[in-house]
Amino acid sequence: MKSFFWENLRIALSELWGHKTRSILTGTGIVIGIIAVSLMSTLINGVDGLFEESMKFLGRGNLYVEKWPWFGDEDWWTLRNRPRIELDMAEAIKERSQYAMVVAAERGRSANLSYKELSAENIYIHGVTANYPEVSTVDVEYGRFFTESEDRTGAQVVLLGSEVAKTLFPQGNPVDKMIFAGSKRFRVIGVLAEMGKFMGAFSNDTQVIIPLATFNKIFHGPWGRRSITVKVPEHLVEEAKEELRGVVRVLRGLKPEEKDNFAINQQNAFRQSYQGIKLAIGGTGMIITALSLLVGGIGIANIMFVSVKERTREIGVRKALGATRSQIQGQFLIEAMVITASGGLVGLIISTLISMAISKFLFPATMSFGVAFMAIALSATVGLFAGLAPARKGAKLDPIEALRYE
Amino acid sequence: MSLIQVKDLYKIYQMGNTEVRALDGVSVTIEKNEYVSIMGPSGSGKSTLMNLLGCLDTPTSGEFFMDGINVATMGDDELAHIRNKKIGFVFQTFNLLPKSTSLRNVELPLIYNGEIKAADRRDMAIRALTRVNLGDRVSHKPNELSGGQRQRVAVARALVNNPAIILADEPTGNLDSKTGEEIMVLFDELHKQGNTIILVTHEEHIAAHASRVVRLLDGKIAVDEATHRGKK
Ligand SMILES: Nc1ncnc2c1ncn2[C@@H]1O[C@H](COP(=O)(O)OP(=O)(O)O)[C@@H](O)[C@H]1O
Ligand SMILES: [Mg+2]
Numbered sequence: 001m002k003s004f005f006w007e008n009l010r011i012a013l014s015e016l017w018g019h020k021t022r023s024i025l026t027g028t029g030i031v032i033g034i035i036a037v038s039l040m041s042t043l044i045n046g047v048d049g050l051f052e053e054s055m056k057f058l059g060r061g062n063l064y065v066e067k068w069p070w071f072g073d074e075d076w077w078t079l080r081n082r083p084r085i086e087l088d089m090a091e092a093i094k095e096r097s098q099y100a101m102v103v104a105a106e107r108g109r110s111a112n113l114s115y116k117e118l119s120a121e122n123i124y125i126h127g128v129t130a131n132y133p134e135v136s137t138v139d140v141e142y143g144r145f146f147t148e149s150e151d152r153t154g155a156q157v158v159l160l161g162s163e164v165a166k167t168l169f170p171q172g173n174p175v176d177k178m179i180f181a182g183s184k185r186f187r188v189i190g191v192l193a194e195m196g197k198f199m200g201a202f203s204n205d206t207q208v209i210i211p212l213a214t215f216n217k218i219f220h221g222p223w224g225r226r227s228i229t230v231k232v233p234e235h236l237v238e239e240a241k242e243e244l245r246g247v248v249r250v251l252r253g254l255k256p257e258e259k260d261n262f263a264i265n266q267q268n269a270f271r272q273s274y275q276g277i278k279l280a281i282g283g284t285g286m287i288i289t290a291l292s293l294l295v296g297g298i299g300i301a302n303i304m305f306v307s308v309k310e311r312t313r314e315i316g317v318r319k320a321l322g323a324t325r326s327q328i329q330g331q332f333l334i335e336a337m338v339i340t341a342s343g344g345l346v347g348l349i350i351s352t353l354i355s356m357a358i359s360k361f362l363f364p365a366t367m368s369f370g371v372a373f374m375a376i377a378l379s380a381t382v383g384l385f386a387g388l389a390p391a392r393k394g395a396k397l398d399p400i401e402a403l404r405y406e
Numbered sequence: 407m408s409l410i411q412v413k414d415l416y417k418i419y420q421m422g423n424t425e426v427r428a429l430d431g432v433s434v435t436i437e438k439n440e441y442v443s444i445m446g447p448s449g450s451g452k453s454t455l456m457n458l459l460g461c462l463d464t465p466t467s468g469e470f471f472m473d474g475i476n477v478a479t480m481g482d483d484e485l486a487h488i489r490n491k492k493i494g495f496v497f498q499t500f501n502l503l504p505k506s507t508s509l510r511n512v513e514l515p516l517i518y519n520g521e522i523k524a525a526d527r528r529d530m531a532i533r534a535l536t537r538v539n540l541g542d543r544v545s546h547k548p549n550e551l552s553g554g555q556r557q558r559v560a561v562a563r564a565l566v567n568n569p570a571i572i573l574a575d576e577p578t579g580n581l582d583s584k585t586g587e588e589i590m591v592l593f594d595e596l597h598k599q600g601n602t603i604i605l606v607t608h609e610e611h612i613a614a615h616a617s618r619v620v621r622l623l624d625g626k627i628a629v630d631e632a633t634h635r636g637k638k
Contacts, residue, residue: 007517018505317501320462321563322490322518324483399462403501 004327005334012335015307016342026303027343029296030379033289034347035354038367038375040285042355044278046365051274054198057137058267061234063244065089066227069263071273082261085226087212089251090129093230096247099240102134102231107215109224113208115168115179123164124207125181127215135229138209143175143190151211158186162194163205184218186210237266293378296343297386304336304390315394316402329395336387337380344379348372407474409570409602410436410459415468417454417625428454429465430625436604438570441597443613443633444606446622452606453575455622459604460493460573461485473570490518494564496574496605500556502548508535508559509544515567534562538592554585561592565601572596574605578612590615 016023058064067082087105094103106128113120130151132138138145138159146157158179165174174188195204232240241264248262308315315328351367358365417429428451436442444452457463458470461477464485470478477488489495494515502511512531516522522530535541538558548556557577564572574593578586594615597603607613617636621629 004517004520014505313501314503317503318514318518319486320460320489320495320501321515322486324486324518326483327518400457403462403497 004330008327008331008334009338011331012338015335016338022303023339023342026296026299027339027346029292029299030340030343030382031347031350033292033296033382034344034375034379035351036285036292037289037378038348038371039351039354040281040289041371041374042351042365042367043358044282045368045371046355046358046363047278047281050363051270053196055267055270057195057198057204058270059135059137059231060267061232061237062135062266063230063232063237063241064227064265065093065230065244065248066225066263066265070265070269072263083252084222085228085262087216087226087228089248090228092251093228093244093247096250097230097232097240097243099232099236099243100230101233102131102229104129104132104135104229104231105212105227106132106229107212107219107224107226108207109219111181113164113168113179113181115174115177118168118170120164120167120206123161125215125219126207126209127212127219128209129212132209132229135231137195139193139195140190141193142173143188145190146211151213154213154217155211156184156186156214157189157210159190159192159209160188161192161203161205161207161209163203164208165191181208181210181218237268241266293382296340297382300336300339300383300386301390303339304332304387305393307335308332308390308394311394312397312402312405315397316399316405319397319399320403325395328397329391332391332394333384333387336391337383340379340383340386341376344376347379348375408435408471409438409440409473410434411469411471412459413469415455415458415470416466417451417458417463418466427625429458432468432622432625432627434620434627434630436602439597439600439602440604440618441593441602441616441636442604442618442620443616444604444620444622445608445610445613446628448608450622451625452622454625456573456575456604456606459571460495461488486518490515491567492570494567494569494572496557496560496564496572496577498576498579500548500553500560500580502556502559502563504548507545507547508540508551508562511548511559512563512566515563519567530566531562534566535559537565538562552585553581554588557581557585557589558592561589561596565596569601571602571604574603576606576608578607578609586612 065085067085068079087107090103090105094100106126108124108126110122111125113123130146130148133145140159141162143159145159146155150157160168160174168174168179169177174191177188178185179188180186192209197203230244244264245260249260252261254261318328355365355367412432412434415429415432416427419426419428432455444455446452454463458465465478468478469476472488472492477485480488503514509528509531512534513527516527516530532541532544535544538561540555540558540562543551543555548559551559578589581589590612593603593605605616613619614633614635616633619629619631619633620627
């Protein structure tokens with residue numbers, strides 16, 4: 001039986017080679033289908049990795065009290081008109097909330113930095129409380145974080161993100177050097193470990209961190225992000241969120257009939273909307289895949305019927321020389337599968353190239369072995385189904401009638 | 407035991423209300439290494455008989471023993487097996503695969519044999535082509551060969567599997583008389599080497615090569631006698 005497989009493969013290949021244009025045209029639907037399915041799975045895998053990586057920045061047990069909800073469909077003007085978050089609520093929240101383990105506050109805006117003749121523009125200045133490391137993933141690589149008393153007194157000390165450190169101090173240790181943020185002088189007390197990007201876009205390494213009190217002293221005005229991070233036990237995060245909502249409502253003096261004029265954000269919001277996006281990408285990909293494989297499969301079935309008809313005499317000769325039904329059927333099935341599997345292979349090569357480009361310019365997206373295997377198996381299966389009816393038709397031909405066919 | 411034993415063979419086609427008796431009770435016995443020609447007017451059932459003897463077709467009724475085995479009741483796959491191992495066909499229209507070389511064409515029966523390794527197949531095919539004096543045409547395709555050469559490739563294909571019987575249905579019908587005679591010389595040699603040959607023809611001088619002639623008329627055997635050559 002093995003020798004027939006190679007023989008049939010040989011016949012199939014020479015047959016396809018003999019009808020190059022026809023083979024390419026019929027294989028195109030499969031190529032597109034396989035590009036859709038393999039690229040989609042690769043992208044989803046890549047985005048998944050990116051997402052999980054990014055979610056580390058937002059601890060699972062963190063609740064963020066902010067003016068703007070991260071997701072939702074509330075009226076923009078209503079949100080716009082909310083009062084900004086009073087960061088001094090942090091103290092009161094810590095006192096009143098049962099669940100709160102750590103309450104940190106932060107503000108941010110961008111500014112230009114300089115050291116001697118070197119400068120770094122549009123750097124995110126992050127003013128945070130001294131307990132910020134407990135609610136975030138910042139990690140000090142050299143030097144130290146600032147202390148509670150440095151925060152209270154508004155000391156002009158700064159920690160540099162790894163990219164900022166590289167820009168301002170291409171060689172040499174930044175610790176204890178004096179840099180300028182606008183006209184203010186800051187002493188560098190530490191450098192943060194590299195953190196990577198949030199969602200592949202916002203770098204966490206081009207920020208600098210200063211004490212919140214120092215920030216408040218230097219930057220006046222309403223702009224920039226304000227957020228209170230409340231760290232609660234991960235498994236109680238939903239209960240804690242309800243409690244926190246009540247606490248903030250009381251602190252804001254809201255009447256029962258009044259709506260919340262603040263948002264409590266959490267990682268879950270990202271997760272939920274991400275799941276939605278993922279389903280949408282996946283669903284679209286599946287529809288494109290199914291349609292192109294279906295259309296491609298019908299095209300191949302059609303071409304195989306033509307091929308069987310054209311080769312009626314050949315079938316008669318083969319049968320006269322001793323080919324059995326199953327050998328003839330196998331010959332045409334393998335031919336159909338070779339078309340679709342080659343289409344699948346071409347599709348796979350194209351999507352590998354595309355995912356390499358994506359990896360290079362956007363985010364890590366590597367084609368897994370499993371995806372590649374599935375793509376080839378899927379395309380061969382399409383060939384199997386598309387070839388079944390034509391192959392059976394050829395196999396059932398009466399040898400005498402087939403030999404007489406003109 | 408006779409190589410072929412046919413008893414009361416009928417092949418009846420139902421065409422609407424009328425039935426066509428292509429074979430109307432044929433009984434014939436053919437021994438090993440016989441050289442038989444089948445003659446008869448057009449439509450007398452010669453091809454029908456050949457197709458049955460060649461296991462390409464099954465009779466409406468009757469018995470057909472080949473080497474003592476009843477072929478008339480065999481299924482599709484068994485018949486394919488017999489065609490492959492026991493029968494070598496030569497057709498009037500050659501029936502070579504147009505896109506394959508002589509070598510590939512001659513290899514085909516060996517491929518469907520399923521028990522012969524690729525390297526051996528090649529050797530056997532080259533040997534068969536050499537036997538029909540085409541050892542120098544192995545990589546030619548049919549359209550690069552003359553009619554006589556094509557028929558010789560077909561003969562090589564028929565004998566490559568060492569079949570028990572070589573069946574030829576008007577093998578010279580598409581050839582001029584000179585090349586036709588060359589093919590007949592080939593059959594004569596094969597017969598001398600011990601092969602059993604049955605051929606259909608409507609030309610007396612072709613039939614004269616055989617040692618026995620069976621004449622059909624309306625699906626029945628009218629005459630079954632030794633030829634001039636057979637009497638010697
Ligand atoms: N498939 C078929 N269907 C109906 N009639 C057939 C078929 N094949 C052969 N016949 C008829 O059977 C008779 C014998 O045909 P055939 O054996 O081809 O004759 P020959 O080869 O002697 O010319 C003819 O009358 C022919 O028309
Ligand atoms: Mg005939």
